[in-house]
Amino acid sequence: MIGTWDLAFYPEDTIKRVRLVRRADGYYCQFCISVDVKEELHPTHKTIGLDVGLKEFYTDSMGQTEPNPRFYRQGEKRLKFHQRRVSRKKKGSTNRKKAINKLGRKHLKISRQREEHAKRLARCVIQSNDLVAYEDLRIKNLVKNHCLAKSINDAGWYQFRRWLEYFGKKMGRVTVAVNPAYTSQICSNCGAVVKKSLSTRTHVCACGCQLDRDENAAINILNRALGTVGHTGTWILDQNASGDFSSTVVGVILHQQDESLIEESPYL
Ligand SMILES: [Zn+2]
Structure with missing residues:
Protein backbone atom coordinates (compact mmCIF):
# COMPACT_ATOMS: atom_id res chain seq x y z
CA MET A 1 0.00 0.00 0.00
CA LYS A 38 -4.74 18.07 17.42
CA GLU A 39 -1.64 20.14 17.00
CA GLU A 40 -0.54 22.36 19.82
CA LEU A 41 0.42 25.78 18.58
CA HIS A 42 1.60 28.80 20.52
CA PRO A 43 -0.70 31.80 20.47
CA THR A 44 0.35 34.35 17.90
CA HIS A 45 -1.70 37.17 19.48
CA LYS A 46 -2.84 38.01 16.00
CA THR A 47 -6.33 38.17 14.59
CA ILE A 48 -7.31 38.54 10.99
CA GLY A 49 -10.34 39.30 8.86
CA LEU A 50 -10.61 38.03 5.30
CA ASP A 51 -12.67 39.56 2.54
CA VAL A 52 -13.04 37.16 -0.35
CA GLY A 53 -13.41 38.67 -3.75
CA LEU A 54 -13.48 38.12 -7.44
CA LYS A 55 -10.41 40.12 -8.24
CA GLU A 56 -8.29 38.77 -5.42
CA PHE A 57 -8.71 35.45 -3.70
CA TYR A 58 -8.90 37.43 -0.50
CA THR A 59 -7.83 40.71 1.03
CA ASP A 60 -7.01 40.65 4.73
CA SER A 61 -7.52 43.28 7.41
CA MET A 62 -3.84 44.24 7.22
CA GLY A 63 -4.28 45.17 3.59
CA GLN A 64 -2.43 42.14 2.22
CA THR A 65 -3.92 40.43 -0.80
CA GLU A 66 -3.72 36.86 -2.00
CA PRO A 67 -3.97 36.55 -5.77
CA ASN A 68 -6.60 34.46 -7.44
CA PRO A 69 -5.50 31.20 -8.99
CA ARG A 70 -7.03 30.50 -12.32
CA PHE A 71 -6.79 26.74 -12.49
CA TYR A 72 -10.27 26.40 -13.75
CA ARG A 73 -9.98 28.97 -16.50
CA GLN A 74 -6.64 27.58 -17.57
CA GLY A 75 -7.96 24.09 -17.53
CA GLU A 76 -11.11 25.06 -19.33
CA LYS A 77 -9.59 24.93 -22.78
CA ARG A 78 -8.28 21.47 -22.11
CA LEU A 79 -11.66 20.43 -20.77
CA LYS A 80 -13.40 21.69 -23.89
CA PHE A 81 -10.90 19.88 -26.05
CA HIS A 82 -11.54 16.59 -24.27
CA GLN A 83 -15.27 17.20 -24.22
CA ARG A 84 -15.23 17.55 -27.99
CA ARG A 85 -13.31 14.35 -28.35
CA VAL A 86 -15.95 12.55 -26.33
CA SER A 87 -18.79 13.88 -28.46
CA ARG A 88 -17.07 12.88 -31.69
CA LYS A 89 -16.78 9.25 -30.65
CA LYS A 90 -19.48 6.75 -31.42
CA LYS A 91 -21.84 6.05 -28.55
CA GLY A 92 -21.10 2.87 -26.72
CA SER A 93 -17.70 2.46 -28.34
CA THR A 94 -14.53 1.63 -26.48
CA ASN A 95 -12.93 4.76 -27.83
CA ARG A 96 -15.71 6.84 -26.35
CA LYS A 97 -15.21 5.21 -22.99
CA LYS A 98 -11.53 6.03 -23.19
CA ALA A 99 -12.26 9.62 -24.12
CA ILE A 100 -14.70 9.92 -21.22
CA ASN A 101 -12.02 8.65 -18.89
CA LYS A 102 -9.54 11.22 -20.19
CA LEU A 103 -12.08 13.96 -19.59
CA GLY A 104 -12.73 12.65 -16.12
CA ARG A 105 -9.04 12.77 -15.32
CA LYS A 106 -8.82 16.36 -16.44
CA HIS A 107 -11.72 17.31 -14.19
CA LEU A 108 -10.09 15.47 -11.36
CA LYS A 109 -6.78 17.20 -11.86
CA ILE A 110 -8.35 20.64 -11.80
CA SER A 111 -10.47 19.96 -8.76
CA ARG A 112 -7.44 18.60 -6.94
CA GLN A 113 -5.41 21.67 -7.82
CA ARG A 114 -8.12 23.86 -6.37
CA GLU A 115 -8.44 21.76 -3.28
CA GLU A 116 -4.69 21.82 -2.69
CA HIS A 117 -4.53 25.55 -3.16
CA ALA A 118 -7.38 26.17 -0.74
CA LYS A 119 -5.85 23.81 1.77
CA ARG A 120 -2.37 25.29 1.60
CA LEU A 121 -3.67 28.82 2.07
CA ALA A 122 -6.02 27.85 4.86
CA ARG A 123 -3.30 26.05 6.80
CA CYS A 124 -1.05 29.05 6.48
CA VAL A 125 -3.71 31.52 7.65
CA ILE A 126 -4.68 29.34 10.60
CA GLN A 127 -1.09 28.82 11.69
CA SER A 128 -0.34 32.52 11.78
CA ASN A 129 -3.48 33.74 13.57
CA ASP A 130 -5.38 33.02 16.78
CA LEU A 131 -8.67 34.11 15.28
CA VAL A 132 -9.73 34.13 11.66
CA ALA A 133 -12.89 35.92 10.57
CA TYR A 134 -14.55 35.59 7.18
CA GLU A 135 -17.94 36.20 5.66
CA ASP A 136 -20.69 33.69 6.03
CA LEU A 137 -21.44 33.72 2.35
CA ARG A 138 -24.15 31.54 1.04
CA ILE A 139 -21.96 30.51 -1.79
CA LYS A 140 -24.53 28.29 -3.34
CA ASN A 141 -26.82 31.27 -3.75
CA LEU A 142 -24.08 33.32 -5.29
CA VAL A 143 -23.31 30.62 -7.80
CA LYS A 144 -26.87 30.85 -9.06
CA ASN A 145 -25.97 34.25 -10.41
CA HIS A 146 -24.57 33.00 -13.64
CA CYS A 147 -22.32 35.92 -14.51
CA LEU A 148 -20.26 35.48 -11.39
CA ALA A 149 -20.61 31.74 -11.21
CA LYS A 150 -17.42 30.83 -12.96
CA SER A 151 -15.20 33.11 -10.96
CA ILE A 152 -16.76 32.14 -7.69
CA ASN A 153 -16.44 28.45 -8.35
CA ASP A 154 -13.02 29.12 -9.68
CA ALA A 155 -11.74 30.83 -6.62
CA GLY A 156 -12.73 27.88 -4.51
CA TRP A 157 -13.98 29.88 -1.58
CA TYR A 158 -16.07 27.05 -0.42
CA GLN A 159 -13.16 24.66 -0.17
CA PHE A 160 -11.11 27.40 1.43
CA ARG A 161 -13.66 27.93 4.16
CA ARG A 162 -13.98 24.21 4.83
CA TRP A 163 -10.23 23.92 5.20
CA LEU A 164 -10.09 27.00 7.44
CA GLU A 165 -12.59 25.36 9.74
CA TYR A 166 -10.84 22.02 9.52
CA PHE A 167 -7.44 23.42 10.45
CA GLY A 168 -9.02 25.76 12.99
CA LYS A 169 -10.32 22.77 14.89
CA LYS A 170 -7.18 20.78 14.42
CA MET A 171 -4.88 23.52 15.64
CA GLY A 172 -7.17 24.98 18.28
CA ARG A 173 -7.68 28.28 16.52
CA VAL A 174 -10.88 30.22 16.45
CA THR A 175 -12.74 30.61 13.17
CA VAL A 176 -15.75 32.91 12.89
CA ALA A 177 -18.14 33.27 9.99
CA VAL A 178 -19.82 36.66 10.25
CA ASN A 179 -22.89 38.12 8.62
CA PRO A 180 -21.58 39.78 5.46
CA ALA A 181 -24.27 42.50 5.31
CA TYR A 182 -22.86 45.96 4.61
CA THR A 183 -19.27 44.99 5.36
CA SER A 184 -18.13 46.87 2.28
CA GLN A 185 -20.31 49.94 2.92
CA ILE A 186 -19.64 50.68 6.57
CA CYS A 187 -16.60 52.76 7.49
CA SER A 188 -14.27 50.60 9.57
CA ASN A 189 -13.02 53.69 11.39
CA CYS A 190 -16.20 55.52 12.41
CA GLY A 191 -19.09 53.20 11.54
CA ALA A 192 -20.76 55.58 9.10
CA VAL A 193 -22.37 54.10 6.01
CA VAL A 194 -20.50 55.13 2.88
CA LYS A 195 -22.47 53.90 -0.11
CA LYS A 196 -20.44 52.66 -3.04
CA SER A 197 -21.07 50.63 -6.14
CA LEU A 198 -19.14 47.48 -7.05
CA SER A 199 -16.85 49.51 -9.27
CA THR A 200 -15.76 51.90 -6.52
CA ARG A 201 -12.50 50.40 -5.37
CA THR A 202 -11.58 52.86 -2.63
CA HIS A 203 -13.37 53.63 0.59
CA VAL A 204 -13.30 57.34 1.39
CA CYS A 205 -15.13 58.54 4.48
CA ALA A 206 -15.85 62.01 5.84
CA CYS A 207 -13.99 61.02 9.03
CA GLY A 208 -10.76 61.02 7.04
CA CYS A 209 -10.51 57.28 6.69
CA GLN A 210 -9.30 56.23 3.27
CA LEU A 211 -8.70 52.58 2.50
CA ASP A 212 -8.84 50.03 -0.26
CA ARG A 213 -12.45 48.87 -0.50
CA ASP A 214 -11.64 45.27 0.31
CA GLU A 215 -9.31 46.13 3.17
CA ASN A 216 -12.07 48.22 4.73
CA ALA A 217 -14.42 45.26 4.38
CA ALA A 218 -11.87 42.88 5.88
CA ILE A 219 -11.47 45.14 8.93
CA ASN A 220 -15.26 45.25 9.33
CA ILE A 221 -15.37 41.47 9.13
CA LEU A 222 -12.73 41.17 11.83
CA ASN A 223 -14.45 43.75 14.05
CA ARG A 224 -17.75 41.98 13.67
CA ALA A 225 -16.16 38.69 14.66
CA LEU A 226 -14.49 40.22 17.70
CA GLY A 227 -17.83 41.79 18.64
CA THR A 228 -19.51 38.40 18.42
CA VAL A 229 -16.96 36.80 20.68
CA GLY A 230 -17.39 39.52 23.27
CA HIS A 231 -21.16 39.19 23.27
CA THR A 232 -21.81 35.51 23.41
CA GLY A 233 -18.60 33.93 24.55
CA THR A 234 -20.13 30.53 23.98
CA TRP A 235 -19.26 29.78 20.48
CA ILE A 236 -15.59 29.21 21.25
CA LEU A 237 -16.81 26.33 23.35
CA ASP A 238 -18.93 25.18 20.45
CA GLN A 239 -15.94 25.28 18.25
CA ASN A 240 -13.88 23.11 20.51
CA ALA A 241 -16.42 20.91 22.20
CA SER A 242 -18.64 19.95 19.33
CA GLY A 243 -17.97 17.32 16.79
CA ASP A 244 -15.50 14.56 16.83
CA PHE A 245 -12.11 15.99 16.16
CA SER A 246 -10.36 12.89 17.20
CA SER A 247 -11.03 11.22 13.93
ZN1 LIG B 1 -15.48 57.06 8.69
Missing part, protein backbone atom coordinates in the same frame (compact mmCIF):
# COMPACT_ATOMS: atom_id res chain seq x y z
CA ILE A 2 1.22 3.42 -0.91
CA GLY A 3 0.34 6.63 0.85
CA THR A 4 1.54 9.60 2.83
CA TRP A 5 0.55 8.10 6.17
CA ASP A 6 1.99 4.99 7.64
CA LEU A 7 -1.04 2.83 8.26
CA ALA A 8 0.85 0.14 10.11
CA PHE A 9 1.52 2.74 12.80
CA TYR A 10 -2.12 2.62 13.88
CA PRO A 11 -3.49 -0.34 15.88
CA GLU A 12 -6.13 -2.24 13.97
CA ASP A 13 -8.96 -1.32 16.32
CA THR A 14 -8.48 2.38 15.64
CA ILE A 15 -9.59 1.84 12.06
CA LYS A 16 -13.28 2.67 12.25
CA ARG A 17 -14.37 2.60 8.66
CA VAL A 18 -13.03 1.64 5.29
CA ARG A 19 -14.37 3.14 2.13
CA LEU A 20 -13.59 2.28 -1.45
CA VAL A 21 -13.76 5.15 -3.89
CA ARG A 22 -13.58 5.02 -7.63
CA ARG A 23 -12.13 7.98 -9.45
CA ALA A 24 -11.27 8.45 -13.10
CA ASP A 25 -7.65 7.62 -12.38
CA GLY A 26 -8.11 4.57 -10.26
CA TYR A 27 -9.50 3.07 -7.08
CA TYR A 28 -8.81 4.51 -3.69
CA CYS A 29 -9.21 3.07 -0.27
CA GLN A 30 -9.97 5.41 2.60
CA PHE A 31 -9.32 4.39 6.17
CA CYS A 32 -11.14 6.37 8.79
CA ILE A 33 -8.95 6.24 11.87
CA SER A 34 -9.85 7.33 15.37
CA VAL A 35 -6.83 9.29 16.44
CA ASP A 36 -6.12 12.60 18.10
CA VAL A 37 -4.98 14.93 15.34
CA THR A 248 -9.61 12.01 10.60
CA VAL A 249 -9.50 10.27 7.33
CA VAL A 250 -6.28 8.85 6.14
CA GLY A 251 -6.25 8.01 2.51
CA VAL A 252 -4.16 5.23 1.18
CA ILE A 253 -3.98 4.55 -2.48
CA LEU A 254 -4.25 1.03 -3.71
CA HIS A 255 -4.31 1.31 -7.43
CA GLN A 256 -2.63 4.60 -7.89
CA GLN A 257 -1.54 6.97 -10.60
CA ASP A 258 -1.50 10.20 -8.72
CA GLU A 259 -0.55 9.81 -5.11
CA SER A 260 -0.10 13.47 -4.38
CA LEU A 261 -3.54 14.37 -3.11
CA ILE A 262 -5.00 11.99 -0.66
CA GLU A 263 -3.10 13.07 2.40
CA GLU A 264 -5.48 13.56 5.31
CA SER A 265 -8.18 14.77 3.00
CA PRO A 266 -11.64 14.43 4.49
CA TYR A 267 -12.94 15.41 1.09
CA LEU A 268 -11.45 12.86 -1.25
Whole structure:
Protein backbone atom coordinates (compact mmCIF):
# COMPACT_ATOMS: atom_id res chain seq x y z
CA MET A 1 0.00 0.00 0.00
CA ILE A 2 1.22 3.42 -0.91
CA GLY A 3 0.34 6.63 0.85
CA THR A 4 1.54 9.60 2.83
CA TRP A 5 0.55 8.10 6.17
CA ASP A 6 1.99 4.99 7.64
CA LEU A 7 -1.04 2.83 8.26
CA ALA A 8 0.85 0.14 10.11
CA PHE A 9 1.52 2.74 12.80
CA TYR A 10 -2.12 2.62 13.88
CA PRO A 11 -3.49 -0.34 15.88
CA GLU A 12 -6.13 -2.24 13.97
CA ASP A 13 -8.96 -1.32 16.32
CA THR A 14 -8.48 2.38 15.64
CA ILE A 15 -9.59 1.84 12.06
CA LYS A 16 -13.28 2.67 12.25
CA ARG A 17 -14.37 2.60 8.66
CA VAL A 18 -13.03 1.64 5.29
CA ARG A 19 -14.37 3.14 2.13
CA LEU A 20 -13.59 2.28 -1.45
CA VAL A 21 -13.76 5.15 -3.89
CA ARG A 22 -13.58 5.02 -7.63
CA ARG A 23 -12.13 7.98 -9.45
CA ALA A 24 -11.27 8.45 -13.10
CA ASP A 25 -7.65 7.62 -12.38
CA GLY A 26 -8.11 4.57 -10.26
CA TYR A 27 -9.50 3.07 -7.08
CA TYR A 28 -8.81 4.51 -3.69
CA CYS A 29 -9.21 3.07 -0.27
CA GLN A 30 -9.97 5.41 2.60
CA PHE A 31 -9.32 4.39 6.17
CA CYS A 32 -11.14 6.37 8.79
CA ILE A 33 -8.95 6.24 11.87
CA SER A 34 -9.85 7.33 15.37
CA VAL A 35 -6.83 9.29 16.44
CA ASP A 36 -6.12 12.60 18.10
CA VAL A 37 -4.98 14.93 15.34
CA LYS A 38 -4.74 18.07 17.42
CA GLU A 39 -1.64 20.14 17.00
CA GLU A 40 -0.54 22.36 19.82
CA LEU A 41 0.42 25.78 18.58
CA HIS A 42 1.60 28.80 20.52
CA PRO A 43 -0.70 31.80 20.47
CA THR A 44 0.35 34.35 17.90
CA HIS A 45 -1.70 37.17 19.48
CA LYS A 46 -2.84 38.01 16.00
CA THR A 47 -6.33 38.17 14.59
CA ILE A 48 -7.31 38.54 10.99
CA GLY A 49 -10.34 39.30 8.86
CA LEU A 50 -10.61 38.03 5.30
CA ASP A 51 -12.67 39.56 2.54
CA VAL A 52 -13.04 37.16 -0.35
CA GLY A 53 -13.41 38.67 -3.75
CA LEU A 54 -13.48 38.12 -7.44
CA LYS A 55 -10.41 40.12 -8.24
CA GLU A 56 -8.29 38.77 -5.42
CA PHE A 57 -8.71 35.45 -3.70
CA TYR A 58 -8.90 37.43 -0.50
CA THR A 59 -7.83 40.71 1.03
CA ASP A 60 -7.01 40.65 4.73
CA SER A 61 -7.52 43.28 7.41
CA MET A 62 -3.84 44.24 7.22
CA GLY A 63 -4.28 45.17 3.59
CA GLN A 64 -2.43 42.14 2.22
CA THR A 65 -3.92 40.43 -0.80
CA GLU A 66 -3.72 36.86 -2.00
CA PRO A 67 -3.97 36.55 -5.77
CA ASN A 68 -6.60 34.46 -7.44
CA PRO A 69 -5.50 31.20 -8.99
CA ARG A 70 -7.03 30.50 -12.32
CA PHE A 71 -6.79 26.74 -12.49
CA TYR A 72 -10.27 26.40 -13.75
CA ARG A 73 -9.98 28.97 -16.50
CA GLN A 74 -6.64 27.58 -17.57
CA GLY A 75 -7.96 24.09 -17.53
CA GLU A 76 -11.11 25.06 -19.33
CA LYS A 77 -9.59 24.93 -22.78
CA ARG A 78 -8.28 21.47 -22.11
CA LEU A 79 -11.66 20.43 -20.77
CA LYS A 80 -13.40 21.69 -23.89
CA PHE A 81 -10.90 19.88 -26.05
CA HIS A 82 -11.54 16.59 -24.27
CA GLN A 83 -15.27 17.20 -24.22
CA ARG A 84 -15.23 17.55 -27.99
CA ARG A 85 -13.31 14.35 -28.35
CA VAL A 86 -15.95 12.55 -26.33
CA SER A 87 -18.79 13.88 -28.46
CA ARG A 88 -17.07 12.88 -31.69
CA LYS A 89 -16.78 9.25 -30.65
CA LYS A 90 -19.48 6.75 -31.42
CA LYS A 91 -21.84 6.05 -28.55
CA GLY A 92 -21.10 2.87 -26.72
CA SER A 93 -17.70 2.46 -28.34
CA THR A 94 -14.53 1.63 -26.48
CA ASN A 95 -12.93 4.76 -27.83
CA ARG A 96 -15.71 6.84 -26.35
CA LYS A 97 -15.21 5.21 -22.99
CA LYS A 98 -11.53 6.03 -23.19
CA ALA A 99 -12.26 9.62 -24.12
CA ILE A 100 -14.70 9.92 -21.22
CA ASN A 101 -12.02 8.65 -18.89
CA LYS A 102 -9.54 11.22 -20.19
CA LEU A 103 -12.08 13.96 -19.59
CA GLY A 104 -12.73 12.65 -16.12
CA ARG A 105 -9.04 12.77 -15.32
CA LYS A 106 -8.82 16.36 -16.44
CA HIS A 107 -11.72 17.31 -14.19
CA LEU A 108 -10.09 15.47 -11.36
CA LYS A 109 -6.78 17.20 -11.86
CA ILE A 110 -8.35 20.64 -11.80
CA SER A 111 -10.47 19.96 -8.76
CA ARG A 112 -7.44 18.60 -6.94
CA GLN A 113 -5.41 21.67 -7.82
CA ARG A 114 -8.12 23.86 -6.37
CA GLU A 115 -8.44 21.76 -3.28
CA GLU A 116 -4.69 21.82 -2.69
CA HIS A 117 -4.53 25.55 -3.16
CA ALA A 118 -7.38 26.17 -0.74
CA LYS A 119 -5.85 23.81 1.77
CA ARG A 120 -2.37 25.29 1.60
CA LEU A 121 -3.67 28.82 2.07
CA ALA A 122 -6.02 27.85 4.86
CA ARG A 123 -3.30 26.05 6.80
CA CYS A 124 -1.05 29.05 6.48
CA VAL A 125 -3.71 31.52 7.65
CA ILE A 126 -4.68 29.34 10.60
CA GLN A 127 -1.09 28.82 11.69
CA SER A 128 -0.34 32.52 11.78
CA ASN A 129 -3.48 33.74 13.57
CA ASP A 130 -5.38 33.02 16.78
CA LEU A 131 -8.67 34.11 15.28
CA VAL A 132 -9.73 34.13 11.66
CA ALA A 133 -12.89 35.92 10.57
CA TYR A 134 -14.55 35.59 7.18
CA GLU A 135 -17.94 36.20 5.66
CA ASP A 136 -20.69 33.69 6.03
CA LEU A 137 -21.44 33.72 2.35
CA ARG A 138 -24.15 31.54 1.04
CA ILE A 139 -21.96 30.51 -1.79
CA LYS A 140 -24.53 28.29 -3.34
CA ASN A 141 -26.82 31.27 -3.75
CA LEU A 142 -24.08 33.32 -5.29
CA VAL A 143 -23.31 30.62 -7.80
CA LYS A 144 -26.87 30.85 -9.06
CA ASN A 145 -25.97 34.25 -10.41
CA HIS A 146 -24.57 33.00 -13.64
CA CYS A 147 -22.32 35.92 -14.51
CA LEU A 148 -20.26 35.48 -11.39
CA ALA A 149 -20.61 31.74 -11.21
CA LYS A 150 -17.42 30.83 -12.96
CA SER A 151 -15.20 33.11 -10.96
CA ILE A 152 -16.76 32.14 -7.69
CA ASN A 153 -16.44 28.45 -8.35
CA ASP A 154 -13.02 29.12 -9.68
CA ALA A 155 -11.74 30.83 -6.62
CA GLY A 156 -12.73 27.88 -4.51
CA TRP A 157 -13.98 29.88 -1.58
CA TYR A 158 -16.07 27.05 -0.42
CA GLN A 159 -13.16 24.66 -0.17
CA PHE A 160 -11.11 27.40 1.43
CA ARG A 161 -13.66 27.93 4.16
CA ARG A 162 -13.98 24.21 4.83
CA TRP A 163 -10.23 23.92 5.20
CA LEU A 164 -10.09 27.00 7.44
CA GLU A 165 -12.59 25.36 9.74
CA TYR A 166 -10.84 22.02 9.52
CA PHE A 167 -7.44 23.42 10.45
CA GLY A 168 -9.02 25.76 12.99
CA LYS A 169 -10.32 22.77 14.89
CA LYS A 170 -7.18 20.78 14.42
CA MET A 171 -4.88 23.52 15.64
CA GLY A 172 -7.17 24.98 18.28
CA ARG A 173 -7.68 28.28 16.52
CA VAL A 174 -10.88 30.22 16.45
CA THR A 175 -12.74 30.61 13.17
CA VAL A 176 -15.75 32.91 12.89
CA ALA A 177 -18.14 33.27 9.99
CA VAL A 178 -19.82 36.66 10.25
CA ASN A 179 -22.89 38.12 8.62
CA PRO A 180 -21.58 39.78 5.46
CA ALA A 181 -24.27 42.50 5.31
CA TYR A 182 -22.86 45.96 4.61
CA THR A 183 -19.27 44.99 5.36
CA SER A 184 -18.13 46.87 2.28
CA GLN A 185 -20.31 49.94 2.92
CA ILE A 186 -19.64 50.68 6.57
CA CYS A 187 -16.60 52.76 7.49
CA SER A 188 -14.27 50.60 9.57
CA ASN A 189 -13.02 53.69 11.39
CA CYS A 190 -16.20 55.52 12.41
CA GLY A 191 -19.09 53.20 11.54
CA ALA A 192 -20.76 55.58 9.10
CA VAL A 193 -22.37 54.10 6.01
CA VAL A 194 -20.50 55.13 2.88
CA LYS A 195 -22.47 53.90 -0.11
CA LYS A 196 -20.44 52.66 -3.04
CA SER A 197 -21.07 50.63 -6.14
CA LEU A 198 -19.14 47.48 -7.05
CA SER A 199 -16.85 49.51 -9.27
CA THR A 200 -15.76 51.90 -6.52
CA ARG A 201 -12.50 50.40 -5.37
CA THR A 202 -11.58 52.86 -2.63
CA HIS A 203 -13.37 53.63 0.59
CA VAL A 204 -13.30 57.34 1.39
CA CYS A 205 -15.13 58.54 4.48
CA ALA A 206 -15.85 62.01 5.84
CA CYS A 207 -13.99 61.02 9.03
CA GLY A 208 -10.76 61.02 7.04
CA CYS A 209 -10.51 57.28 6.69
CA GLN A 210 -9.30 56.23 3.27
CA LEU A 211 -8.70 52.58 2.50
CA ASP A 212 -8.84 50.03 -0.26
CA ARG A 213 -12.45 48.87 -0.50
CA ASP A 214 -11.64 45.27 0.31
CA GLU A 215 -9.31 46.13 3.17
CA ASN A 216 -12.07 48.22 4.73
CA ALA A 217 -14.42 45.26 4.38
CA ALA A 218 -11.87 42.88 5.88
CA ILE A 219 -11.47 45.14 8.93
CA ASN A 220 -15.26 45.25 9.33
CA ILE A 221 -15.37 41.47 9.13
CA LEU A 222 -12.73 41.17 11.83
CA ASN A 223 -14.45 43.75 14.05
CA ARG A 224 -17.75 41.98 13.67
CA ALA A 225 -16.16 38.69 14.66
CA LEU A 226 -14.49 40.22 17.70
CA GLY A 227 -17.83 41.79 18.64
CA THR A 228 -19.51 38.40 18.42
CA VAL A 229 -16.96 36.80 20.68
CA GLY A 230 -17.39 39.52 23.27
CA HIS A 231 -21.16 39.19 23.27
CA THR A 232 -21.81 35.51 23.41
CA GLY A 233 -18.60 33.93 24.55
CA THR A 234 -20.13 30.53 23.98
CA TRP A 235 -19.26 29.78 20.48
CA ILE A 236 -15.59 29.21 21.25
CA LEU A 237 -16.81 26.33 23.35
CA ASP A 238 -18.93 25.18 20.45
CA GLN A 239 -15.94 25.28 18.25
CA ASN A 240 -13.88 23.11 20.51
CA ALA A 241 -16.42 20.91 22.20
CA SER A 242 -18.64 19.95 19.33
CA GLY A 243 -17.97 17.32 16.79
CA ASP A 244 -15.50 14.56 16.83
CA PHE A 245 -12.11 15.99 16.16
CA SER A 246 -10.36 12.89 17.20
CA SER A 247 -11.03 11.22 13.93
CA THR A 248 -9.61 12.01 10.60
CA VAL A 249 -9.50 10.27 7.33
CA VAL A 250 -6.28 8.85 6.14
CA GLY A 251 -6.25 8.01 2.51
CA VAL A 252 -4.16 5.23 1.18
CA ILE A 253 -3.98 4.55 -2.48
CA LEU A 254 -4.25 1.03 -3.71
CA HIS A 255 -4.31 1.31 -7.43
CA GLN A 256 -2.63 4.60 -7.89
CA GLN A 257 -1.54 6.97 -10.60
CA ASP A 258 -1.50 10.20 -8.72
CA GLU A 259 -0.55 9.81 -5.11
CA SER A 260 -0.10 13.47 -4.38
CA LEU A 261 -3.54 14.37 -3.11
CA ILE A 262 -5.00 11.99 -0.66
CA GLU A 263 -3.10 13.07 2.40
CA GLU A 264 -5.48 13.56 5.31
CA SER A 265 -8.18 14.77 3.00
CA PRO A 266 -11.64 14.43 4.49
CA TYR A 267 -12.94 15.41 1.09
CA LEU A 268 -11.45 12.86 -1.25
ZN1 LIG B 1 -15.48 57.06 8.69
